[in-house]
Amino acid sequence: MEAQAEHVTTGDEASVHVRVWRGDSGGGQWHIYRVPVRRNQTVLDVVTWIQQNPAPDLAYRFACRVGVCGSCAMTVNGEPRWTCRTHVNRVLRDGQLSIAPLRNLPVVRDLVCDMTPFFDRWSEAGGGFVPGIDRHRPLPAIAPDTLARRAADAAIECINCAVCYAACDVVAWKRDFLGPAALNRAWSLVNDERDRGNRERLRAVSGDAGCHNCHSQQNCTQYCPNLLDPAGSIAGLKRTVMRAVLKGEF
Amino acid sequence: MPLGLYLLQRLSALVMAPLVLVHLGVIIYAVRSGLDAESLLGRTRGSVAWGLVYGSFVLAVSIHAAIGIRTVLHEWLRLKGPALEALTWALGLGLLVLGFRAVFAVTLA
Ligand code: SF4
Ligand code: SF4
Ligand code: FES
Numbered sequence: 001m002e003a004q005a006e007h008v009t010t011g012d013e014a015s016v017h018v019r020v021w022r023g024d025s026g027g028g029q030w031h032i033y034r035v036p037v038r039r040n041q042t043v044l045d046v047v048t049w050i051q052q053n054p055a056p057d058l059a060y061r062f063a064c065r066v067g068v069c070g071s072c073a074m075t076v077n078g079e080p081r082w083t084c085r086t087h088v089n090r091v092l093r094d095g096q097l098s099i100a101p102l103r104n105l106p107v108v109r110d111l112v113c114d115m116t117p118f119f120d121r122w123s124e125a126g127g128g129f130v131p132g133i134d135r136h137r138p139l140p141a142i143a144p145d146t147l148a149r150r151a152a153d154a155a156i157e158c159i160n161c162a163v164c165y166a167a168c169d170v171v172a173w174k175r176d177f178l179g180p181a182a183l184n185r186a187w188s189l190v191n192d193e194r195d196r197g198n199r200e201r202l203r204a205v206s207g208d209a210g211c212h213n214c215h216s217q218q219n220c221t222q223y224c225p226n227l228l229d230p231a232g233s234i235a236g237l238k239r240t241v242m243r244a245v246l247k248g249e250f
Numbered sequence: 251m252p253l254g255l256y257l258l259q260r261l262s263a264l265v266m267a268p269l270v271l272v273h274l275g276v277i278i279y280a281v282r283s284g285l286d287a288e289s290l291l292g293r294t295r296g297s298v299a300w301g302l303v304y305g306s307f308v309l310a311v312s313i314h315a316a317i318g319i320r321t322v323l324h325e326w327l328r329l330k331g332p333a334l335e336a337l338t339w340a341l342g343l344g345l346l347v348l349g350f351r352a353v354f355a356v357t358l359a
Binding site for chain 2 (some may be wrong): 170173174206207208210212213241242245250
């Protein structure tokens with residue numbers, strides 16, 4: 001059985017029973033806290049309350065608190081979520097909450113993960129924009145209603161929260177898999193008419209760790225808090241690579 | 251998964267799909283028309299057409315299954331490198347030998 005440490009700090013007011021995973025890369029344990037209930041309380045509010053009251057040394061990460069920066073993702077009751085926009089009353093299970101670091105990333109301390117592998121996958125997937133013109137030439141106008149522009153639009157609002165990366169079983173099994181976010185990014189660039197890096201990008205996304213490892217079961221799409229569809233983007237990449245192969249471009 | 255294997259798996263699926271239907275059709279026909287083993291073998295022995303149908307079926311199945319199981323071995327047992335390739339080849343060749351034994355038995359033997 002996992003060791004648990006109990007910290008009960010509130011009196012009679014209504015409270016939530018919260019289990020927080022605390023430790024580092026060498027291992028850790030669940031700590032129990034009782035956190036007073038507040039109206040419209042988010043999971044991030046709960047973590048912040050714990051840090052400001054019983055556990056000042058609790059490590060966690062956040063910045064914007066409004067679902068923009070992508071830094072606050074954690075595992076809440078077993079599922080990856082952006083904590084700043086997850087209301088406690090929507091995820092409580094039997095009045096209880098468990099909060100742990102994201103899956104599939106190395107833990108630094110407590111609720112903080114090392115995001116390095118996540119961003120490494122971005123560059124490995126050709127996630128950098130490759131410009132085609134210099135500053136002296138005018139930018140080409142991109143019509144808003146072309147198929148490519150709409151596909152790029154659909155994929156572009158990623159906040160790099162790594163929720164999809166944590167939700168993906170293939171990432172859990174195959175650590176070098178590029179994963180949903182990086183491949184979704186690559187897909188938005190494949191559809192960017194200004195970008196000139198597609199030859200290398202298509203090679204990158206179809207390598208041994210690339211898009212063809214995806215099982216298409218859509219955990220990523222299910223959990224993306226921004227309602228993006230990385231699984232759909234990956235399907236788009238597979239189609240594009242297949243077309244390139246049929247045209248003999250590979 | 252290497253791109254080549256991915257493509258090979260799609261290609262083998264493309265070959266398999268109609269052949270599965272043919273195979274099911276043959277089973278249903280054979281059962282419903284009450285053919286016994288002797289009369290079945292009488293039709294298949296020496297038949298180049300049945301040899302080709304089941305020969306390509308066996309080939310496609312061996313390729314398809316070996317690549318599929320390779321993925322399971324890689325993801326669940328974390329096998330990689332020469333061990334993974336060796337097991338994949340062993341699986342594919344094993345299926346091929348077993349399958350071709352059966353095809354020979356009903357078409358040539
Ligand atoms: S659809 Fe693909 S990328 Fe998304 S969670 Fe499943 S395996 Fe991972
Ligand atoms: S695709 Fe969605 S879940 Fe994945 S990192 Fe981007 S915003 Fe987060
Ligand atoms: S704190 Fe910025 S997305 Fe949650």
